[in-house]
Amino acid sequence: MRPGQVPPDSQPDKSEPDAADWANARDAAKILSAKWSLPVFHSLWRAPRRHRDIARDLYPVTGKVLTDTLARLKRRKLITSEDVDGHNVYSLTAAGRAIPIAILSQWFRDSRDQPP
Numbered sequence: 001m002r003p004g005q006v007p008p009d010s011q012p013d014k015s016e017p018d019a020a021d022w023a024n025a026r027d028a029a030k031i032l033s034a035k036w037s038l039p040v041f042h043s044l045w046r047a048p049r050r051h052r053d054i055a056r057d058l059y060p061v062t063g064k065v066l067t068d069t070l071a072r073l074k075r076r077k078l079i080t081s082e083d084v085d086g087h088n089v090y091s092l093t094a095a096g097r098a099i100p101i102a103i104l105s106q107w108f109r110d111s112r113d114q115p116p
Contacts, residue, residue, distance in 0.1 A: 034069065036061055036066065037073065039058045041078075041092065041096065041101070042057075043058060044090060044092045048082075048089045049089065049090055050087050050090070051087075051088055054090065073096070076095075077095055078095055078099070079092055080093050
């Protein structure tokens with residue numbers, strides 16, 4: 001083996017997360033952990049909705065907080081809005097629908113039920 005060469009058995013496992021993976025996971029957790037993000041996804045899951053309908057689903061969220069949440073999710077391209085008869089109608093994008101809610105839920109249930 002040449003100097004500076006790493007033995008093959010000490011090569012990093014390709015399934016081991018690298019720095020970019022950890023950064024992406026941190027960013028995803030930050031988006032999903034925002035107080036109103038998941039409730040917005042839940043509200044939009046079945047069909048596109050107007051701001052007032054989402055607000056009704058998420059009572060007692062304030063209009064300003066909901067507007068800020070929708071804008072943040074829109075910037076991340078997780079939701080989109082379309083003008084319909086003078087009203088913004090919000091819907092999930094493909095990226096928003098790709099969030100693995102069922103997988104996260106199963107992971108939580110499995111990890112919660114395991115002894116420490």
